Amino acid sequence: MTETILKVEKLKKWFPITRGLLRSLFSRRELYVRAVDEIDFEIKEREIFGLVGESGSGKTTTGRMLVRLIEPTSGKILYRGKDIVSMSDEEFKPLRKKLQMIFQDPYESLNPKMTVFDILAEPLRVQNVAHGDEIYERVCKILEDVELTPPQEFLQRYPHELSGGQRQRVATGRALILNPEFIVADEPVSMLDVSIRAEVLNLMLQLSETHGIAFLYITHDLALARHLCDTIAVMYLGKIMELASADSLIKEPLHPYTKALLAAVPVPDPTSKRAEVTIKGEIPSPVNPPSGCRFHTRCPQFIGEICKKETPSLVEIGSHHYVACHLYR
């Protein structure tokens, strides 16, 4: 049986606004950006779990919390049953190598003053898991794994001497070199040229299989998530609106937001139920999100006062298919 590797319970991140125009306009009360607001999900071993939504939905904040780059406001992140939120830095240090992240912009995430060798050797040195020749061997092996061959050709190059695709391969290698069990990949191909996106995505799929790694794959692209992910959660303004297997979510979308996102995506499968709906306007501010259902200001299937007053819970409608919408009460 496949075990749960990561479980998130009522995870929340509100960023306080401490200065600026908004703060001075509303100075009598505390203001927060409600980036993530009590979400729950779990990820199994080797699963590719897609987190999909528009910009500002809370995807990146969620990903960063899972690898402890951001401290949650409240909630739990259970890694193999242990809550990493309540761990001290010392307790978390051995787990750091198990939980890694690949960032959106490989150029910004790689130190321009370090060679490829030093970039890849650094995690081994910091975690004190390899020394001397073993570092060199592991760096060469990981370059082969991410298909930068022969490795000797890349070891002494700096990030600016690599193409965008090669940089993202180095970033992937850096995430892999400590043999992680779980990687957060935050829009890892969105900055790359379209022609090399497929190559990098195929590489990730292959690595997930050969290295047995689970991924949280963050993207705004539902079409891409459909092909890459086992499970998809759709986020909107800090909440999960729908969660299901990729197949079920694409073929039987339930939430009006998911339907609208799908309506904007070319889906070649004639069995897919396409909605004839589109959503208008911009995503509202997470500082002052709409009451009740957060999607009610843009929902093409708005059913009345209940949508404004009551926040729908995420409930299981079909087998492992969850939706947060009053249409399914």
Ligand code: SF4
């Ligand atoms: Fe639309 Fe109401 Fe469902 Fe929200 S709860 S998605 S507003 S129908």
